[in-house]
Amino acid sequence: MPKRRRAIPGGRGNTSRPPKAWTRWHEDAACADLPSQLFYGHETENSADRAAREAAATAVCEQCPVRCQCEAHAVTMPEPYGVWGGTTEASRRNHRHRVVAPAYGKTTRAS
Numbered sequence: 645m646p647k648r649r650r651a652i653p654g655g656r657g658n659t660s661r662p663p664k665a666w667t668r669w670h671e672d673a674a675c676a677d678l679p680s681q682l683f684y685g686h687e688t689e690n691s692a693d694r695a696a697r698e699a700a701a702t703a704v705c706e707q708c709p710v711r712c713q714c715e716a717h718a719v720t721m722p723e724p725y726g727v728w729g730g731t732t733e734a735s736r737r738n739h740r741h742r743v744v745a746p747a748y749g750k751t752t753r754a755s
């Protein structure tokens with residue numbers, strides 16, 4: 645049986661090295677011991693399953709003590725996949741189109 649990956653954002657399974665300063669907030673993540681499948685969907689996931697999964701994941705984020713750090717990380721990197729800091733892939737994509745792209749003078753799609 646394959647080892648289950650942890651859901652912790654940015655926690656790609658390497659626990660042998662000490663955390664860098666910018667990732668220390670991961671240690672307090674509410675999702676640290678949850679399966680990554682809750683925060684990351686798969687390519688064939690339908691919209692109803694995605695909505696249910698994202699609702700469950702963002703409910704975890706609402707109780708998370710490092711939500712602000714996580715959301716800031718996801719928006720500034722930017723992280724294209726998964727639920728981070730209570731944001732979804734779609735909400736971060738919308739944020740980029742509405743806020744980031746216009747700030748750099750790029751045109752955006754009409755929504």
Ligand code: SF4
Binds near residue numbers: 705706711727729
């Ligand atoms: S805010 Fe959500 S995704 Fe981020 S560390 Fe907390 S539980 Fe995990």
